[in-house]
Amino acid sequence: MTKLGRGLEALINPGPDTQDQTMGVTTLRISEIVPNKYQPRRSFDQEKLQELANSLRENGLIQPIIVTKRDDSLYELIAGERRLEAAKIAGFREVPVIIRSVTPKEQLQFAIIENVQREDLNAIEVAKAFQQLNEEFHLTHAQISEIVGKDRVTVSNFIRLLKLNNNIQNMILNNSLSSGHARAILQVDDDLQESFAEKIIRNKYSVRKTESEAKLIKERGSLSARKPLENKNELYQKYEAKLALKFKTKISIRKNRNQGKITIYFNGGDDLKRIIDEIEK
Template identity: 50%
Template sequence: MMATKLKGLGRGLDALLMPEPTKMATAAASGIPMLKISELQAGKYQPRRRFDDAALAELAASIKAQGIMQPIVVRKTETGAHEIIAGERRFRAAQLAGLTEVPVVIKEVDDKTALTLALIENLQRQDLNAIEEAEGIQRLIAEFKFTHEQAADAVGKSRSAVSNLLRLLELAKPVQDRVVAGSLEMGHARALASLPKDKQVMLAENIAINGLSVRATEALVKAQNHPAEDSKRPGVPTGKTKQQKLALPLVRDADLDRLETELADALGTYVEISHQATGQGELVIRYASLDQLDGLIGRMKR
């Protein structure tokens, strides 16, 4: 099976690439094929969604001075064009540098192998964020019927690491966007995954605004998932007895939900309003660190 054949690919691309030339001219002289840039097309299995403009400009300047140090891996399509398997960043930088042709390694591979190789190249160069990694692995599973274990073997990761990555695709879209943009780390995102999506978005903003650590985020998420545990800690008032709470039923309506959301947005943290039929109630504002508490108090004083 193809999945079995792909098992060793996670160890590297060296077997697919020719020895690296020191100059593009050296590449041509050493017999490495050269193709016109116009003959290349972006790979349909490229896992990267985001290319940093500044980094591309820097690479383009290096290519102008030194040439392309490693050939671009391509495969020939039915239309006669050459689709990029590995090296799209070099391809884009070569375009910026004004090159008309680039060194290539032409491989005969199927779609499954093309996607796997594109993933491996980017993973080895640490070019992918966690969401891009997860999306690439999900394509192996959805399009090519890989099991989690087969996908893990193909990209050189443990099965648990693959499962954790795939969980990130269940996050709210705004939270995924923050991971892609770099304002949330993998650890932050993994902690948020256990919350409802509306709370994920709210806490993600809190993390970005207050610079919360992964550990602080995990503590805050735990407090939201298990609020009853706080009342069991020594020194924390237990509040009303069970009988008192039963005698004073809570009231929920759309206006109360709106006020809770508006206050949470204004403070940038989790807020809970418990309102009773008598008109009394409680306002709970959670914080994850003393720095965040200072910030909350400062906002309230304005």
């Protein structure tokens, strides 16, 4: 197992094969420590934070916070953000720290490891952290899985959650929806996802119920159990094929009564511009 694969243990107890850049346990003023710019966590459970603060007042901060020295006179947090925030609430002015020299990639990796292994992060926070490792540091899903101790499919499933729109992501962030609900929502068409998410919350669906509903929605092409008054006939299928050929992308036509809509799918900004240019010809 690599140093990063061993997680936080590697920060505190680097192996003999590692260049030891640890400066030992020391004490820093809290005012000298700034947040980790790569920290994936976006919110704290305030009740649990207060419980931790109460424990710190009684027992002190036993496990040092991990920091790295910046070019200025300040230190940036690597691991221990929750303990640091609780120490502030508890009224501490100083905290024990271990100072390590790490790369930006390691800084993000350790922040993720600390939170993911302790299940402190929301599913969207985990997804964005994994995406950052993938896009900014060019790690494959398999490499990320080795770092965080989860299988590759799990990593890929987390990243897929970011295909949901911002409103649905916020529902997950505020814990109105679980990651299990979110994966089921991804099974239905994009234009139905947000309404489906609202329906799940409104009816307090379990994940299993959500999965069965997603299958039904996918089959009938609508949220309602009632079938559209006019089903898609061969004429609309021909129109879809004709438009798909013209715009070189997937086209969906839906019609109910005297109303309907045409959905044009695109892949990225360049593809959208190409389609708009084609429309304007």
